[in-house]
Amino acid sequence: MRRLDGKEVVPHLTSAASIGRWAWIRSMVGARFDSDVHNARRLAEYRGATPAETLQRFRAVVDRQTAASGHTAAWLGEVVVHAHDIRRPLGIEHTFPVESLMAVATFFAARDFAVASATVSKGLRLDATDGPFTAGDGPLVSGPTLALVMVMAGRRAYLDDLTGPGATTITQRLDV
Known part of the structure; x- marks a missing residue:
């Protein structure tokens, strides 16, 4: 699986909070179970025309409880890992429970x-x-x-x- 670059993390998390299980399955089937193809399509869908628009889209879904799988720990893992993909290089400290x-x-x-x-x-x-x-x-x-x-x-x-x-x-x- 291809690693996301810094500009892709926010639309990736927006997508994850916006797509439910069946839409995720349809997307993966449509991508022939190639997660890179699936992710590229979702990034194109959820990335804004400007960084400000991308951030606005993210803020609109930040309180959602939608997840692509029923595994709460998997979704939480997305948040933890990608949050620190952003925080660590910027020197932003954060302590998760x-x-x-x-x-x-x-x-x-x-x-x-x-x-x-x-x-x-x-x-x-x-x-x-x-x-x-x-x-x-x-x-x-x-x-x-x-x-x-x-x-x-x-x-x-x-x-x-x-x-x-x-x-x-x-x-x-x-x-x-």
């Missing part, structure tokens, strides 16, 4: 859904240093729950926040 991060981390460690998170963490023991999250067996990878979530989502920028003998394995997996 540990319960929210734990739900996303648990979901990501258990399955590949929108990202290959379970594949990244397979055969490793993940242990949060700031909360109760723990998953898997094998060489230890520890760090803040947010860093574990972001690395499972393929975000290399968070690798330096992780320690333990399994951190090298995760780094190698993200290099592929």
